Amino acid sequence: MDEVRLIEVKEDILADNDIKAGELRESLKKSGTFLMNLMSSPGSGKTSLILRTGEKLKKSLRIGVIEADIDSKVDAEKVAASGIKAVQLKTGGFCHLDASMVETGLDAIGVEDLDLIIIENVGNLVCPAEFDTGAAKNVMILSVPEGDDxxxxxxLMFSVCHVLLVNKTDYMELSDFSMDAMEQRVRRLNPNIKIFPISCKTGEGISEWTEWLENEVKNFQGL
Structure with missing residues (x-):
């Protein structure tokens, strides 16, 4: 009986994706367009954060949003209604975006007239963390109702992100969420991660977050 050959498909897929992500990153650097990959569980507040961020920064930065959903364009319509340029990627069952999908979104939205493009990745704490999108920074949201564990x-998700936004702090009094315990657990994985407690409902912490983001974009552009 012939020996069965084992092929590591996932390793090949990730390797090919990393090459494409590197090409995107180099191209975006040349155009001066800062790409931010936003990840979280469903319902943690990604779209609300984008709307709050747009309110603060759309006068100083030209902003675009690439929305990703398995099936719907609800979020893209919300973002577009706020005056921010948006395109919707329908992943057709995929639980993440990869660099090739992001390239499709970038081609659709255009990069030359944008300073900041935010990817709202598919709501999931597993698959999106495995795929490099070509973004300059990875940002994630953890909402208080999800728990500090x-x-x-x-x-992996907490390890690959440069920024952690702890959303729905207005819920803290109704929760046993421990900010200290959460931060200790995160910093054991990622000592250099920046953490911003925020509330998209009340606006708490949004100014601190958007000030950091604006500075990152300007530094990226060499301004």
């Missing part, structure tokens, strides 16, 4: 359950 998520770094223990999804370590």
């Amino acid at each position: 998520k770094p223990l359950k999804y370590p």
